[in-house]
Amino acid sequence: MDLTQTLTPVVTIGLNQHPNSFDYSMTELNNLAEANNMKVVETLIQKLDRPDPATYFGKGKIEELTQVVIDDGVDTIVANDELSPSQIRNIEKATRVRIIDRTGLILEIFANRAQSREAKLQVELAKLKYQLPRLHTSASQRLDQQTGTSSGGGFTNRGAGESQYELNQRTLENRITHVNRELKESSKADQTKRKQRDKSDTPTVALVGYTNAGKSTIMNGMINLFGDNDDKQVMVKDMLFATLDTSVRKLSLPDQKSFLLSDTVGFVSQLPHQLVQAFKSTLAEATNADLLVQVVDYSDPHREMMIKTTEETLKEIGVDNIPMVVALNKADKMDIAYPTREGDNLIMAATDQPSLKELANIIKEKVFKDYQTRSLLIPFDKGDIVSYLNDNTTILKTDYRENGTVVTAELNSVDAKRFEKYLLTTE
Structure with missing residues (x-):
């Protein structure tokens, strides 16, 4: 089947207010449109110091846009900035086609990609908060289609004299309250899981970074090398926002040291504030990590901007x-040597085993630096402890004495305290 036949033709538009980053942001907008099953047939730009408060573009450019829409036969315009309700209403009135702004576009992508119940709830919450101030721009019928409400249950309590706008506003506000309640319950379950992991004192490492930088490919490569099995791979696809749900896997290094690796949702410039807020619980894997690995597409000429976007989003x-x-x-897309370490930076390729092993070495160096070397005298009738140490720690030396087995091992703080009474104080 020819997939291009299923793509929706659109015109993208943007205001060049920031020359240093504008070309990049428009390229990204077109990529986002393609990720939403759209085909960009034409791009229209205008250089202005600030958007026209009524129509975003100036009057002459709006007339040109209207003609482009007619000539290209498109029914959707995609804007590079977040538009006000009045701007959306006025552009739609002038062009007689639907307009979606950058925030709405990203919300659509997230809505289409969400798989888990929590992710779906988070996206719905973001969409509801985005729609609330825009009630004037949409007919109630379209709003019902977007929010999944119907004239049955949602409208039975309509009071005398209540306007359609007031009714729609109350419907959205009630749904926001309901979704927030469901998310809190889901968040409690996730917090319980994290607390259980924290009790084990297993270090946590989170992959963060720009969308489509290769986080999921790195995750799968690490699972292949250090995972308990290879049937827990995460989805990999060459597109923006292929992964929305956070995945966590336990990895065990050859010396028995273990850590939890999480693959988080990717970032993008001008990520809608509603989504950042909604996904805080998902991104909690990053906020609670012992180490962050920022994955950057080193082959992309805009990599410095991607790094800045990631750091700003993490701060938010x-x-x-x-x-x-x-x-x-x-780095395999470039004519450079890899893997190459430069301080805390690693030039690598996600499909290259030496690169992944070097990344594991860096992680090991960072998260296990507080491990303690201890010699323990384990009585012969405590063979289960010796077995535990052999299976879960790095054994440096094993000796046998008349009164037990002396095991010298690298221990985390939990195990060091747990086996403190067996500490060998004299040789």
Whole structure:
């Protein structure tokens, strides 16, 4: 089947207010449109110091846009900025086609990609908050289609003299309250899981970074090398926002040291504030990590901007003072040597085993630096402890004495305290 036949033709538009980043943001907008099953047939831009408060573009450009819409036969316009309700209403009135702004576009992508119940709830909450101030721009019938409400249950309590706008507003507000309640319950379950993991004192490492930088490919490569089995792969697809749900896997290094690796939702410039807020619980894997690995598409000429976007988004969700290393990925697309370490930066390729092993070495160096070397005298009738140490710690030396087995091992703080009474104080 020819997939291009299923794509919706659109015209993208943008205001060049920031020359240093404008070309990049428009390229990204077109990529986002393609990720939403759209085909960009034409792009229209205008250089202005600030958007026209009524129509975004100036009057002459709106007339040109209207003609382009007619000539290209499209029924959708995609704007590079978040538009006000009046701007949306006026552009739709002038062009007689639907317009979606950058925020609405990203929300549509997230809505189409969400798989887990929590992700679906988070996206719905973001969409509801986005729609609430825009009630004037849409007919109630279209609003019902977008929010999934119907004239049955949602409208039975309509009071005398209540306007359609007031009714729609109350319907959205009630749904927001309901979704918030469901998310709190879901968040409690996730917090319980995290507390259980924290009790085990297993270090946590979170992959963060721009969407489509290769986080999921790195995740799968690490699972292949250090996972308990290879049937827990995460989805990999060459598109923006292929992964929305956070995945967590336990990895065990050859020396028995274990850590939890999470693959988080990717970032994008101008990520809607509603989504950042809604996804705070999903991104909690990053906020609670012992180490962050920022994955960067090293082959992309806009990589510095991607790094800045990631760091700004992390700051917005409250990630602060967590150690970070940078994985400069996709070096296989460039004419450079890899893997190459430069301080806490690693030039690598996600499909290259030596690269993944070097990344594991860096992670090991960072998250296990507080491990303690201890010699324990384990009585012969406590063979289960010796078995535990052999299976879960790095054994440096084993000796046998008349009164038991002396095991010298690298221990985390939990195991060091747990086996404190067996500590060998004299040789």
